[in-house]
Amino acid sequence: MSSIKDVAKLAGVSISTVSRVLSGSPNVGNSTRQRVEQAIETIGYKPNLLAQGLRSKRGNLIGLVVPEIHHETFSRLIEYTEEEVRAQGYNLITGNTHGQPDSEDEFIQSLLRRHVDGIIFSRVSDRSRALRILQKDGIPAVIIDRFLENEDIPTIVTDNYGAGVTAAKHLVDLGHTQFALITGPQNIALCRERQKGFAEYLESQGFALPHRNIYEGDFKFETGVDAAKYFLNNAVEFTGLWAENDLMALGAMNTFIRAKKRIPSEISVMGMDDVRSATIVIPSLTTIAQPFSAMCSKAVDLLFRMIDGNSFKDNKIVLPSNLITRESTGRYVVP
Amino acid sequence: MSSIKDVAKLAGVSISTVSRVLSGSPNVGNSTRQRVEQAIETIGYKPNLLAQGLRSKRGNLIGLVVPEIHHETFSRLIEYTEEEVRAQGYNLITGNTHGQPDSEDEFIQSLLRRHVDGIIFSRVSDRSRALRILQKDGIPAVIIDRFLENEDIPTIVTDNYGAGVTAAKHLVDLGHTQFALITGPQNIALCRERQKGFAEYLESQGFALPHRNIYEGDFKFETGVDAAKYFLNNAVEFTGLWAENDLMALGAMNTFIRAKKRIPSEISVMGMDDVRSATIVIPSLTTIAQPFSAMCSKAVDLLFRMIDGNSFKDNKIVLPSNLITRESTGRYVVP
DNA sequence: CTGAAAGCGCTAACAC
DNA sequence: GTGTTAGCGCTTTCAG
Numbered sequence: 001m002s003s004i005k006d007v008a009k010l011a012g013v014s015i016s017t018v019s020r021v022l023s024g025s026p027n028v029g030n031s032t033r034q035r036v037e038q039a040i041e042t043i044g045y046k047p048n049l050l051a052q053g054l055r056s057k058r059g060n061l062i063g064l065v066v067p068e069i070h071h072e073t074f075s076r077l078i079e080y081t082e083e084e085v086r087a088q089g090y091n092l093i094t095g096n097t098h099g100q101p102d103s104e105d106e107f108i109q110s111l112l113r114r115h116v117d118g119i120i121f122s123r124v125s126d127r128s129r130a131l132r133i134l135q136k137d138g139i140p141a142v143i144i145d146r147f148l149e150n151e152d153i154p155t156i157v158t159d160n161y162g163a164g165v166t167a168a169k170h171l172v173d174l175g176h177t178q179f180a181l182i183t184g185p186q187n188i189a190l191c192r193e194r195q196k197g198f199a200e201y202l203e204s205q206g207f208a209l210p211h212r213n214i215y216e217g218d219f220k221f222e223t224g225v226d227a228a229k230y231f232l233n234n235a236v237e238f239t240g241l242w243a244e245n246d247l248m249a250l251g252a253m254n255t256f257i258r259a260k261k262r263i264p265s266e267i268s269v270m271g272m273d274d275v276r277s278a279t280i281v282i283p284s285l286t287t288i289a290q291p292f293s294a295m296c297s298k299a300v301d302l303l304f305r306m307i308d309g310n311s312f313k314d315n316k317i318v319l320p321s322n323l324i325t326r327e328s329t330g331r332y333v334v335p
Numbered sequence: 336m337s338s339i340k341d342v343a344k345l346a347g348v349s350i351s352t353v354s355r356v357l358s359g360s361p362n363v364g365n366s367t368r369q370r371v372e373q374a375i376e377t378i379g380y381k382p383n384l385l386a387q388g389l390r391s392k393r394g395n396l397i398g399l400v401v402p403e404i405h406h407e408t409f410s411r412l413i414e415y416t417e418e419e420v421r422a423q424g425y426n427l428i429t430g431n432t433h434g435q436p437d438s439e440d441e442f443i444q445s446l447l448r449r450h451v452d453g454i455i456f457s458r459v460s461d462r463s464r465a466l467r468i469l470q471k472d473g474i475p476a477v478i479i480d481r482f483l484e485n486e487d488i489p490t491i492v493t494d495n496y497g498a499g500v501t502a503a504k505h506l507v508d509l510g511h512t513q514f515a516l517i518t519g520p521q522n523i524a525l526c527r528e529r530q531k532g533f534a535e536y537l538e539s540q541g542f543a544l545p546h547r548n549i550y551e552g553d554f555k556f557e558t559g560v561d562a563a564k565y566f567l568n569n570a571v572e573f574t575g576l577w578a579e580n581d582l583m584a585l586g587a588m589n590t591f592i593r594a595k596k597r598i599p600s601e602i603s604v605m606g607m608d609d610v611r612s613a614t615i616v617i618p619s620l621t622t623i624a625q626p627f628s629a630m631c632s633k634a635v636d637l638l639f640r641m642i643d644g645n646s647f648k649d650n651k652i653v654l655p656s657n658l659i660t661r662e663s664t665g666r667y668v669v670p
Numbered sequence: 671c672t673g674a675a676a677g678c679g680c681t682a683a684c685a686c
Numbered sequence: 687g688t689g690t691t692a693g694c695g696c697t698t699t700c701a702g
Contacts, residue, residue, distance in 0.1 A: 001447060001472075003679055014689045019681060029687055049448040050389040051679035054694050059385060069417060072611070075410035082404060082431050091445055093426050096417050110426055112336060113384040137336075221615065250615050257617055276407070277612040280556065280585050282592055338695055349673045354697060364671055386695035389678050 002045045011039035022047060059115035062090050062303065065107060065130070067099040067123050072275050073292070077122055077144065080296035088304060090117065099123065104130050112137060118303040120144055140306035144299045145290075146190060154306070154315040156299045158290045160190045163321040164197020166288055167242040167270055170323055172205050175332035176240030176268060180213040182227040182252060184244045194244050194272070213238055217248045224251020232259055239267055239332050246271035246278050246287055253285065253328060264330030274324055283327030291319045337380045346374035357382060394450035397425050397638065400442060400465070402434040402458050407610050408627070412457055412479065415631035423639060425452065434458065439465050447472060453638040455479055475641035479634045480625075481525060489641070489650040491634045493625045495525045498656040499532020501623055502577040502605055505658055507540050510667035511575030511603060515548040517562040517587060519579045529579050529607070548573055552583045559586020567594055574602055574667050581606035581613050581622055588620065588663060599665030609659055618662030626654045 004022075008015040013032060020028050021036040028036075039045075053059040062085045066074040078094050085092045093114075095107035108130045111119060118140040121130075131153060134141050143155045171179060181198055184191035199209045215230050217223030224243055228251065231238070243249035249271030253263060261267050263283055270286040271278065278285035298317055306312060339357075343350045348367060355363050356371040363371075374380075388394040397420045401409040413429050420427045428449075430442035443465045446454060453475040456466075466488060469476050478490045506514060516533055519526035534544045550565055552558030559578055563586065566573070578584035584606030588598060596602050598618055606613065609624035633652055641647060 005679080015680080016682080016690080017688060020688085023681080027687060032687075046444060046448050048389070048450075048679050049445070050385045050394060050450055051694090052681080054383070054385040054389055054678090054696090055680045055682085057694080069414035070407070070410040072405070072407070072410075075405040075407075075413075078410075078413075078429070079404035079431055082429065086430075086442075091428050091430075091449070093428050094413070094417065095421070095426075096414055107421075109381060110384070113381050114426070115383075115385055254615065254617060277615045280589065280612045281616050282589060340695080350696080351674080351698080352672060355672085358697080362671060367671080383695050386678090387697080389680090389694090390696045390698085392678080 001048065002043050003048065004045070006043055007036065007039045007045050010043060011036045053115050057115050058117050060090050061111070061114055061116045062092050062300075063108070063111040063116045063119040064092055064094045065097055065104060065119065065121045065123075066094060067097055069094060069096045073145075073273060074122060076292050077296060080293050081120060081300060084297050084300035088300070101129065105133070108133060112139070117307050118142075120299055120303060122146065140303055142299050142303050142306070144295055146188070154302050154312045154317070156295050156302070156317045156319065157190065158295070158321050159318045160193035160321075161197035163272060163288045163290075164194040164199070164242075165201045166197075166321065166323050167272070168198045168201035168205075170270065170286070170325070170329065171240035171242065171268060172202070172207070174240070174268060174329060176238075177207060177332070178213075178238040178240065179207065179209055180215070180231060180236060180238035180241045181209060182215050182217050182224060182241070182243035182248045184217060184219050184248075186216055191244055198242060212236055217243070219245050219247060221247045221251040221254075224248035224253075225255045226251075228252040228255035228259075232256075240329075241267060241269045243269070243271050246273040246275040246285060249285055249287070249328075250275075250277055250281060253281070253283075264328055265333065268329040268332070270329050272321075278324075278326065286326045286329040287324050289322045289324050291322065294319055336383065337378050338383065339380070341378055342371065342374045342380050345378060346371045388450045392450050393452050395425050396446070396449055396451045397427050397635075398443070398446040398451045398454040399427055399429045400432055400439060400454065400456045400458075401429060402432055404429060404431045408480075408608060409457060411627050412631060415628050416455060416635060419632050419635035423635070436464065440468070443468060447474070452642050453477075455634055455638060457481065475638055477634050477638050477641070479630055481523070489637050489647045489652070491630050491637070491652045491654065492525065493630070493656050494653045495528035495656075496532035498607060498623045498625075499529040499534070499577075500536045501532075501656065501658050502607070503533045503536035503540075505605065505621070505660070505664065506575035506577065506603060507537070507542070509575070509603060509664060511573075512542060512667065513548075513573040513575065514542065514544055515550070515566060515571060515573035515576045516544060517550045517552050517559060517576070517578035517583045519552060519554050519583075521551055526579055533577060547571055552578070554580050554582060556582045556586040556589075559583035559588075560590045561586075563587040563590035563594075567591075575664075576602060576604050578604070578606050581608040581610040581620060584620055584622070584663075585610075585612055585616060588616070588618075599663055600668065603664040603667070605664050607656075613659075613661070621661045621664040622659050624657045624659050626657065629654055 004015045004018050007018045049060050082092045097103040121143045122145045183195050202209050215227035249269050253269045272288040274287045274289035278287050339350045339353050342353045417427045432438040456478045457480045518530050537544050550562035588604045605621040607623040609622045613620035613622050
């Protein structure tokens with residue numbers, strides 16, 4: 001790899017002039033600038049990012065913290081973020097934490113040792129010491145997809161309450177009058193919000209959501225299965241079901257079908273996320289898509305503005321979700 | 336962040352001694368070493384990776400090149416690789432290239448500018464200039480999951496021929512006598528190998544695989560759909576079908592079911608990869624799992640040995656795949 | 671065994 | 687406008 005010296009020599013200037021050209025400083029004569037640019041071109045020179053980072057304390061690097069890289073939601077987050085970041089001339093280092101605070105802290109440490117310019121968190125563990133470490137070091141950070149209360153870090157989230165409303169409204173519009181809900185873990189704020197939106201819309205329309213019609217899952221396919229079995233075994237009455245994510249909806253639907261229930265004529269099922277499987281199964285799954293692409297680009301945008309020195313404390317950006325109607329929900333017909 | 340100077344001062348030694356302790360040099364007195372380690376501990380010192388990398392020309396960094404981060408296969412590759420790499424104290428930078436040589440080259444460039452220690456490719460584009468660049472710079476590289484002929488770069492692949500044999504044998508063992516195949520793009524070597532294994536095993540057992548029973552897809556769900564339509568519209572006769580990946584198998588199965596074919600009693604379907612949807616659909620999909628975890632750990636292992644100076648030219652490691660029997664394949668019964 | 675000193679490639683005062 | 691110079695934090699001769 002060639003260095004700034006080679007360029008300086010070829011252009012017949014000092015290395016500081018080359019550096020100035022590189023950083024777009026106005027204090028360079030026009031003809032000099034051209035000569036330098038010419039030299040850079042012919043040599044094919046690219047600044048050494050380690051040297052640049054060491055000196056300027058800006059590593060040209062963004063960190064992304066996710067709990068599981070291979071989960072569909074996160075891999076989409078990674079893909080979008082990587083593209084946004086790279087478009088700005090930065091690289092992205094992604095760390096898989098399994099939600100373990102230790103792993104999270106260790107990863108953050110290695111990022112700090114590389115002079116990361118900013119970090120995007122998706123699903124910070126509540127017990128993480130990471131955020132505090134960052135704030136101490138003044139590293140910009142944004143949180144995507146999950147909202148941590150009591151933290152003054154900019155956050156980009158889906159309108160989870162609105163998603164609940166959308167789900168309920170879709171089912172009500174189809175004529176359903178009895179409903180069931182499979183939630184995610186209740187200790188997660190966004191789950192409570194989704195449930196709130198769902199329940200409150202039903203209530204506003206004069207429908208009830210009895211306690212026994214709600215099953216708490218953990219976002220996995222298997223708890224969707226468990227939920228369906230619970231509903232079936234306890235003869236819970238409903239025709240419209242929403243699960244707070246697709247995997248649980250898919251697990252429930254699979255179980256209903258195996259129990260010879262007809263979907264959507266006997267039970268309408270809808271999920272949230274729009275995972276790949278939603279279009280693969282029969283019937284295809286009605287769902288609510290989160291605006292991941294927009295969320296990522298917003299997150300990256302915000303992060304770079306923070307890197308540029310802007311402050312966005314107490315900033316929470318809420319993006320709308322989007323109903324995708326497929327085959328698993330249908331008009332309620334009186335039996 | 337504290338620096339090596341702080342440690343030196345606290346331990347009452349020079350920075351070179353601290354550096355020696357850090358690198359595990361034997362030329363340090365025992366009591367000195369202890370004092371330094373103590374100081375490192377109390378300060379919580381971690382070496383600055385940019386400074387280390389700049390000086391030693393080793394960035395403590397591994398690059399991973401994939402065409403699409405969010406594709407299930409690749410996101411698994413990323414997750415496994417990230418963990419292996421991090422266990423060695425390195426970080427992983429993943430680059431999404433969309434298979435575009437330009438994007439690939441640009442990404443490689445940024446890695447070089449960070450003094451990457453090694454790069455793992457999954458699916459290099461054939462037209463890529465990247466590999467040549469690396470060889471010139473002497474950067475260790477390994478290729479995972481796809482074999483490039485005419486390149487003397489270590490490669491870790493699934494036994495694709497063996498997978499074809501496994502698929503054919505499974506169907507033959509179930510009593511099927513007429514077969515069909517949905518292939519990936521014929522210009523990809525691994526597709527030709529899978530097909531070869533499938534066809535040759537059938538032939539060895541006295542069965543034919545007529546040309547019209549083969550449909551060339553592109554690994555996407557949609558071409559599985561197209562394949563099934565082709566088979567249906569042309570009344571191609573078979574009861575045992577293998578698709579060279581799950582997405583195509585799923586597309587075909589979906590289409591057969593919508594055309595009122597019973598699976599597996601009328602048509603047995605199997606795929607390859609063991610994607611998430613394979614267990615979600617009904618019937619669940621019989622498939623052939625690739626040993627991704629083992630492939631990644633092998634790849635990382637190989638890479639680190641190359642980084643340590645070992646040479647592995649002309650090395651091709653083939654790992655066996657693994658049949659997973661589910662509901663979509665069943666015994667052939669004479670109609 | 672240990673320290674002094676040079677320098678990796680770059681940026682940012684500071685001079686002129 | 688442009689060059690000189692002092693480091694960023696570390697590794698690695700080279701002395702002693």
